[in-house]
Amino acid sequence: MTPHLVPTTETTPSPAETPGRADHGFLRMPTPVGRLEIRSVDGAVSAVRFEQDGRLPLDGTDERPTAVLLEAVEQLDEYFRRRRTMFDVPIAATGTPFQESVWSALREVGFGTTTGYGALAAAAGAPGGGRAAGQAVRANTIAILIPCHRVLGIGGVVTGYSGGDGPPTKRWLLDHEGIPYRR
Structure with missing residues (x-):
């Protein structure tokens, strides 16, 4: 599946939303339960968020694909098509x-x-x-x-x-x- 590219009127994300490093990226994808926004950092998925009230946190910002994001979109698409039951894309979950x-x-x-x-x-x-x-x-x-x-x-x-x-x-x-x- 090709990632869903959304036209934008803004071209520069705020630094707080998306750091400007080349190893950070994000994509959006449509799903049966609404759009998802998938973010990456350092070669791993760092967030998968559902749209709420028709909005995603980085709506209006140009997508920045990375290899891991393209793989995540493919795996999530397979999940929603009932072709995948396990994920092996690298993730970077940060918490306590x-x-x-x-x-x-x-x-x-x-x-x-x-x-x-x-x-x-x-x-x-x-x-x-x-x-x-x-x-x-x-x-x-x-x-x-x-x-x-x-x-x-x-x-x-x-x-x-x-x-x-x-x-x-x-x-x-x-x-x-x-x-x-x-x-």
Whole structure:
């Protein structure tokens, strides 16, 4: 799939949004649940964000493709076409040591399966830290590649979701993977 290129009226991103280094880039891509903005740094994906209210953080800014972004777009396109169940594109998730432990545990939750906040906390070395694991999940900026949509509440209940349209986006992703859940 060719990345979706969006015409722009602005040509210079603000330094706070996109550093001017050649190893930083971003692309946008359409998906069945809205557009995604994918960012990279130092040869790894650093963010995958859903549009919210029809906007992406870097709308109006020229895309800057990198090799890893083109690979990420291809892998995500395969996921949405049901041709991929695992991702092997390099990622650069940056957070606290606990957040990174939770995100690492999330990457082990396979396609079509789920986990809970308590299990994530235990896997991250903090038994009883379900609330803290929930905050780490919420802080995840690399949607789908770090599959926070696969985390369900007690009894398989869909809890909040910060990506896209919130819980409807999460339910779409769960349905896409054939995961049963309770509303």
